[in-house]
Amino acid sequence: MKGVRVIDMTSVLSGPFCTWLLSTLGADVIKVESPGGDSARGTPPFKEEVSLYFASLNRNKRSLALDLKTEDGKAALHKLLASADVLIENMRPGVRDRLGCSDSDLKRINPALVVASISGFGQDGSLANRPAYDIVVQAMSGMMSINGPLDGEPTRVGFSVGDIAAGLFAAVGILERLYRRDAQNESTIDKLDVSMLACQWACMENAYARYLNAGIVAKPLGSRHPSATPFEVYPTADRDIVIAIGGAHDWFRLCGALNLESLAHDERFFEDSVRIAHRDSLYELLSDRLRQESSDHWIRQLTDVSIPCSRIENVETVANSEMVEEYLAFSEVEAAQHGSMRFVRSPVANPNHRETAAPKLGEHNHEILGELGYSAEQITERFTP
């Protein structure tokens, strides 16, 4: 994406995640911030006064602080937009109009600009003005209702799936529109209107397929899968492990590895579609056997016969495992003011791509405004944050 310029008027999580991803693919991302900066700059915890939350999401970007309530600020933004390929924003619907970026402003400034908005509930409609945070969208979409302990309460998904999913879908939509514009020479590209709500529904496509076409209301299932078993957490002599099988071909090998050949042809468990109806009794039978040996023993046995299984790792055990080095899990960024920091690497970028630290507020005002043709004097006079 080298040479593709993205003007990033997003804050907090959904938009910044999207533009971080694009930046790892080479896009030139300019983060336009108000004089107060992205509110995520204030999200704890901090390392030498830098928010880790902010620092992870805003790698590889340049920061331009502009007061868009002033005419100078608006004029600079317009020059910037004229030089850009993409505008992305996740403000409350209607807010960008007041900042000099209404549809008609944009059409005048840069008719070929790809315009993407992320919001809780889309740009139009009765919910458009409702504020949305991740947990609200998780609750309103039904996402929480399918997550949580078996027979327990709906529980927020432990990462911000409302935002992250919206950021990912937005990246897909932006890239598709750029493709149509630049590879297929389409002249009118429709705006991209990503609603967090619709993205959650898409992530829940299976739960909705089951309700809409078979009347099944999904509920929290703990670690179980709605339509496959064994596919959950099991005890061992020491700690829990997960075991998952894909169907009949795995079933027989699993029974063999556990020395439970008698179960293999048991009519309650033999067929995939029947086994699921007997999963409570199967769970007990397998657990009794698994408790007889250690997790290490079982992981070895099961891996040997290609049955999918794993210990249940956490951020600490992963970060201290051999996987990290072998799979280049993390990337290190250097920042003069706060030493080096490590973050997760982009899963679709070239692993050798070097990342740069998140910018200080307005760190690139001189550089970017200079590129736009402002003199050093003008910049100091009009744009000092």
Next chain:
Amino acid sequence: MKGVRVIDMTSVLSGPFCTWLLSTLGADVIKVESPGGDSARGTPPFKEEVSLYFASLNRNKRSLALDLKTEDGKAALHKLLASADVLIENMRPGVRDRLGCSDSDLKRINPALVVASISGFGQDGSLANRPAYDIVVQAMSGMMSINGPLDGEPTRVGFSVGDIAAGLFAAVGILERLYRRDAQNESTIDKLDVSMLACQWACMENAYARYLNAGIVAKPLGSRHPSATPFEVYPTADRDIVIAIGGAHDWFRLCGALNLESLAHDERFFEDSVRIAHRDSLYELLSDRLRQESSDHWIRQLTDVSIPCSRIENVETVANSEMVEEYLAFSEVEAAQHGSMRFVRSPVANPNHRETAAPKLGEHNHEILGELGYSAEQITERFTP
């Protein structure tokens, strides 16, 4: 994406989700299946013998059943690949080599082909041959360790985030490579090697940022947010609701709406970064107040002052709400053999895009092989599934 042909040698979930998404953007997706078909065709529940799991994920695709163990099958696949823009597969690493699609085969057949693979742990390395299902990747990545009840056990995220996230990242990577190839005229496009593991890590970017740079080990937090409060589930006189605030600006309005002005300037709660340390006591104070009125009352009060909040919906309450029609949540597909079905709509496609039903196994053999230049006679003789 009209005119972009995607050869889809994926099965089950991650790959099919990716290609469904591309299909909703207009790509011509040809699903190449073995004579036995995608195993997801056997996943319950069924509607008139069609798996709902399969039917949701394989909308808008054409099915070509080929026996890739025969020379005829391989030759037809090669012709197809020569006509294509993208190949995507999610077989165990190494398997595609045996099906006539090794890197050198592909280079010979179609040097400009964008090649994408999804796997549990990437194409190379010590884990490459380990089989992976969603729950295994959720366990091994640490994802389960940050999901579940407060102070409770690690719990699988209730939708298949291991697969869905990989499908989304793969779509991003494919579109970016198509863009470089067709808009930027890059002649050598690197293979896309998407590992489900790395995609989970990317979704957990915040949890890893906190561990790697501040030593914090994330744990299941129920519905709480790791660094913001109020941002969780609260009781009311009838049923639970979620309330979330973004910082100081919301805090005062929240206190006002709850008639808890005394809390607003309480030094335990006044500052965002201090409030988080007192969230247990804050939870009790807010809950006591919220229990005095109904959920409807509070949703109204809070929405009036723009505090993000929601009831906790499920697939049934969503599907029967007014949101569905207003937000075009679902799309209906017609299939001669099993009437109409409804599924979640693509959040980035044109809402007026009509979807078509998932194909029967080999449904488009005649059509596709005919396009490749085989005569009706040859097709019947050599390619009858």
